[in-house]
Amino acid sequence: MKSHTEYLWFNTANRREYINITDRVSAAVEKSGVREGLCLVSAMHITAAVYVNDAEMGLIEDIDEWLDSLAPYGKDYRHHRTGEDNGDAHLKNLIMHNQTVLPITDGHLDLGPWQAIYYAEFDGRRRKRAIIKVIGE
Amino acid sequence: MKSHTEYLWFNTANRREYINITDRVSAAVEKSGVREGLCLVSAMHITAAVYVNDAEMGLIEDIDEWLDSLAPYGKDYRHHRTGEDNGDAHLKNLIMHNQTVLPITDGHLDLGPWQAIYYAEFDGRRRKRAIIKVIGE
């Protein structure tokens, strides 16, 4: 069995940002030398997500607006008694999930034609990271 | 390490459909010869999901109605400026997630008594597919 680990660092300019990391994940898979296996991509924070969907800017704005309607920023969450103001970011993370697992076939990410991998930041403007863990053969 | 890959094709009669694929995933696991491992089942599209829940028709109708209340079909999404009409299907996919990972123990899917695996189509009536990727030993 082979394995390969990489950490991606982010420090977004805005509180919320959606960053296409498909090329970076793909490069990690190539580097791993794994021909058949699985690739986990997971945010290492609880106010960010990794998801697979369309690289279309209109949709990304739809997603952002929709998430904020389901888990609004600025609401008076109990979590804010700790001094934080990011209760919404925790809930947005739960909807979107902090991770995705991708198949590797013949040495490449085995994605459908429109599948792009995104890191979704919900409480940015500081250094945060995600992990890529490839295992297989 | 062993690995095994299969693609499942779907072409639903309706825009939205929920298809029980437990037997097909189970057969792929048997075929793989893997005794201990993991089985990823992932939609290769961004308007379909794979999830684990109950094979009960009333609940499936509840799920469909509930998803459409959270991400309504027919709303004027920004994504529709591209000519698409499936913005809701992308958001439904995000709630339900496009994939699930299943444990394999003693050569079989290690599921609880009520766990069934579903392919959920949110924008059907065309050929789409899912991948099954088994790895283990």
Added chain:
Amino acid sequence: MKSHTEYLWFNTANRREYINITDRVSAAVEKSGVREGLCLVSAMHITAAVYVNDAEMGLIEDIDEWLDSLAPYGKDYRHHRTGEDNGDAHLKNLIMHNQTVLPITDGHLDLGPWQAIYYAEFDGRRRKRAIIKVIGE
């Protein structure tokens, strides 16, 4: 390739409970002897979830209230025609997902500083279980 399987049993006092299982998952990983790999933690029921987020009680109350606003207990779901009263628990499970996959690096769970693993019970007061499946090398 190495693999290791454990089952965690739960029997909560309340219908809904959020149980921190980070130490139990971590112990299973140590026991597995796996240095590099993946650890799947999955509820074996369709009315419970496994998720990664903050071990902060205010936030956990926020999560519980928020889930119940998105998928209310006591609503007249079609699923209740079967005699069940847990339609909400199925929908809460779908939002939260029944599973998570965690990276293992250098023999330990490779988690960020605030990532805690939770078993979320949405229909408790009976014996239920989750599976931990570790694979790697």
